[in-house]
Amino acid sequence: MSRRPGPRHLTAARLAPRRLSLADTLRVGSVGLRTRPARVLLSALGIAIGIAAMVAVVAVSASSQAAFNAQLASVGTNMLTVTPGRDFTGEPAPLPRNAAEMVRHIAPVENAAATGSLKDAKVYRNDHIPKAASRGIGVLAAGLGLPRTVGLHMAAGAWLNGAQGRYPAVVLGTTAAENLGITTPGAQIWLGERWFTVTGILKKAPLAPELDSAALIGWDAAKTYLGFDGRPTMIYTRTADSKVDQVRGVLAATVNPEAPNEVTVSRPSDALTAKQAANQAFTSLLVGIGAIALLVGGVGVANTMVIAVLERRGEIGLRRALGATRGQIRTQFLTESVMLSALGGIGGAALGAGASAGYALSQNWQVVVPPWALGVGVGATMAIGALAGLWPAVRAARLAPRAALSGP
Amino acid sequence: MTPAPAGAAPTGPAPTEPALVELEDVDHVYPGGVRVLHQVSFRVDRGELLAVVGPSGSGKSTLLNLIGTLDVATSGTVRIDGHDIAGLTENRLSALRARSIGFVFQQFFLADGVSALDNVADGLLYLGIPRKERRARAARVLRRVGLGHRLDHRPHELSGGEKQRVAIARAVVGDPPLLLADEPTGALDTTSGASVVELLRELNAAGTTVLVITHDQELAAALPRRIRVRDGRITEGVPR
Numbered sequence: 001m002s003r004r005p006g007p008r009h010l011t012a013a014r015l016a017p018r019r020l021s022l023a024d025t026l027r028v029g030s031v032g033l034r035t036r037p038a039r040v041l042l043s044a045l046g047i048a049i050g051i052a053a054m055v056a057v058v059a060v061s062a063s064s065q066a067a068f069n070a071q072l073a074s075v076g077t078n079m080l081t082v083t084p085g086r087d088f089t090g091e092p093a094p095l096p097r098n099a100a101e102m103v104r105h106i107a108p109v110e111n112a113a114a115t116g117s118l119k120d121a122k123v124y125r126n127d128h129i130p131k132a133a134s135r136g137i138g139v140l141a142a143g144l145g146l147p148r149t150v151g152l153h154m155a156a157g158a159w160l161n162g163a164q165g166r167y168p169a170v171v172l173g174t175t176a177a178e179n180l181g182i183t184t185p186g187a188q189i190w191l192g193e194r195w196f197t198v199t200g201i202l203k204k205a206p207l208a209p210e211l212d213s214a215a216l217i218g219w220d221a222a223k224t225y226l227g228f229d230g231r232p233t234m235i236y237t238r239t240a241d242s243k244v245d246q247v248r249g250v251l252a253a254t255v256n257p258e259a260p261n262e263v264t265v266s267r268p269s270d271a272l273t274a275k276q277a278a279n280q281a282f283t284s285l286l287v288g289i290g291a292i293a294l295l296v297g298g299v300g301v302a303n304t305m306v307i308a309v310l311e312r313r314g315e316i317g318l319r320r321a322l323g324a325t326r327g328q329i330r331t332q333f334l335t336e337s338v339m340l341s342a343l344g345g346i347g348g349a350a351l352g353a354g355a356s357a358g359y360a361l362s363q364n365w366q367v368v369v370p371p372w373a374l375g376v377g378v379g380a381t382m383a384i385g386a387l388a389g390l391w392p393a394v395r396a397a398r399l400a401p402r403a404a405l406s407g408p
Numbered sequence: 409m410t411p412a413p414a415g416a417a418p419t420g421p422a423p424t425e426p427a428l429v430e431l432e433d434v435d436h437v438y439p440g441g442v443r444v445l446h447q448v449s450f451r452v453d454r455g456e457l458l459a460v461v462g463p464s465g466s467g468k469s470t471l472l473n474l475i476g477t478l479d480v481a482t483s484g485t486v487r488i489d490g491h492d493i494a495g496l497t498e499n500r501l502s503a504l505r506a507r508s509i510g511f512v513f514q515q516f517f518l519a520d521g522v523s524a525l526d527n528v529a530d531g532l533l534y535l536g537i538p539r540k541e542r543r544a545r546a547a548r549v550l551r552r553v554g555l556g557h558r559l560d561h562r563p564h565e566l567s568g569g570e571k572q573r574v575a576i577a578r579a580v581v582g583d584p585p586l587l588l589a590d591e592p593t594g595a596l597d598t599t600s601g602a603s604v605v606e607l608l609r610e611l612n613a614a615g616t617t618v619l620v621i622t623h624d625q626e627l628a629a630a631l632p633r634r635i636r637v638r639d640g641r642i643t644e645g646v647p648r
């Protein structure tokens with residue numbers, strides 16, 4: 001083959017292709033989308049499902065975290081509890097009778113209250129229910145300062161006052177009240193072989209779930225009517241926020257100077273946080289499933305683009321004849337692919353945000369849709385669109401104009 | 409129909425001017441070894457209107473594709489508007505097609521679902537002309553080809569003859585000096601075909617150089633010049 005270069009025409013340098021404006025690039029890139037709406041909708045749907053799943057998972061998790069943080073802020077993280085541990089022989093090591101008193105003497109401790117478990121006392125709705133049918137409600141002797149320390153709120157009625165603490169009066173935890181079928185104060189229940197009057201019902205206690213299923217009676221009443229030995233089985237303390245760790249270090253030794261290792265100290269908010277973290281761990285699994293859906297959607301877009309290039313050889317040839325460069329053809333199909341994918345991305349993000357908002361509202365949570373999730377979602381779809389469209393676009397650009405025009 | 413607008417290509421060759429189309433010893437072999445063109449040489453001056461005729465498979469479309477720079481000759485020289493196309497990069501070829509050459513095909517190649525106006529306006533897209541001006545010029549050309557009342561019609565709402573006139577409008581909207589038409593009447597009935605030929609004549613009268621492939625003997629005979637292709641050789645109408 002011989003191809004003589006020949007003398008260059010003087011105006012050859014002026015033969016530079018013109019660039020398309022951004023608006024024209026977008027307009028040309030959307031030609032294929034506008035002319036085949038059904039196909040576009042279906043391919044975009046594949047992407048939309050993936051993005052919707054991911055955005056929804058992230059937003060639901062963020063809303064749940066926000067709700068949790070709000071709850072934690074309202075109950076506080078500065079509560080510590082002390083419970084009996086075991087001695088070196090493995091026997092339970094009871095706390096001293098004046099343990100709460102000693103804790104209160106630690107300087108940064110703001111307040112402390114104790115409960116004492118009455119293992120043998122059973123609670124019944126009335127006196128003719130068979131003994132076996134107790135409802136799993138624990139009876140606790142409670143110090144009068146318990147609500148302030150733990151942060152208890154009344155759902156109905158009132159907490160024990162000084163006089164009631166000496167008489168057969170009882171406050172029920174929320175589950176305990178539910179199990180007994182009691183909704184209003186004033187009712188009588190059969191507790192430890194005698195009648196007690198319900199003075200109040202507690203709200204749920206997130207930091208002290210053990211109180212939810214308890215029947216709480218006064219310290220003195222417990223001694224008088226149920227033979228309580230006066231030994232606390234749990235001490236609740238509140239400390240200045242900045243001193244929690246310091247107090248935690250000295251609590252055991254304060255309560256039991258001879259055998260501090262026989263005392264268990266814990267921080268209930270840590271348990272809540274751990275539980276929330278376990279719930280959130282599930283999130284990454286769900287996001288992973290969404291990512292797989294997104295990938296499948298990307299394959300759908302690639303497929304659509306391959307078909308588009310095959311079907312539109314004539315259009316490609318015509319555009320080359322009208323003066324489109326290879327680069328402009330490549331850009332056209334890449335733009336189309338990115339737009340197709342972004343369409344799915346935007347639709348999916350809206351769908352996911354809507355679904356998660358609905359869920360959050362149904363849970364009485366504040367709706368939190370992290371903007372970064374929407375941004376990352378739409379950005380990811382555009383990247384997927386570019387990736388999916390790359391090969392078809394390169395193929396379209398490589399088509400020789402004559403071959404494209406002469407049909408498949 | 410009105411005659412040429414101002415600013416059309418000049419009519420008639422000036423003595424010193426290079427030919428608009430010049431082929432020298434052009435051979436073309438398709439991949440697979442089919443030798444389609446043998447030592448083809450001829451020139452077309454500005455302002456000419458000529459028919460390319462010949463039996464099916466003789467190489468007419470191949471010739472037109474080489475002139476239109478849609479394909480590159482295996483050997484020999486093809487010079488268009490003064491440019492030796494073998495010496496041009498892909499991008500410069502694209503620019504040359506955008507500025508100097510208008511194409512009309514038997515199959516129209518109109519975009520479905522796009523109005524006649526926008527189909528024609530696309531003829532200016534790769535010249536980097538803003539959309540508003542593209543559409544204004546497209547409307548003007550459509551009126552000139554007698555389709556002023558069909559601007560908003562989509563291809564499926566047009567007759568075959570109207571479609572081909574839209575395609576011709578798209579080919580000339582950028583005012584290229586050279587118009588190449590490969591069997592523009594091939595898919596049309598006699599009447600529509602005649603109106604398309606009439607349009608090509610008018611464009612030529614307004615200064616555009618027109619090369620038209622046709623199987624229609626009568627049509628070819630009526631044109632000022634004919635090139636006959638047979639078995640890849642030019643057998644008639646060789647240099648004037």
Ligand SMILES: Nc1ncnc2c1ncn2[C@@H]1O[C@H](COP(=O)(O)OP(=O)(O)OP(=O)(O)O)[C@@H](O)[C@H]1O
Nearest residue numbers: 438439440442444463464465466467468469470471
């Ligand atoms: N891409 C190709 N690869 C191989 N051979 C080809 C190719 N295109 C055309 N040919 C062959 O080249 C020859 C000339 O084809 P061309 O299309 O130029 O003929 P034509 O004169 O335009 O015919 P028609 O009047 O039927 O359109 C034919 O024999 C054809 O089979």
Ligand SMILES: [Mg+2]
Nearest residue numbers: 468469470590
């Ligand atoms: Mg042909």
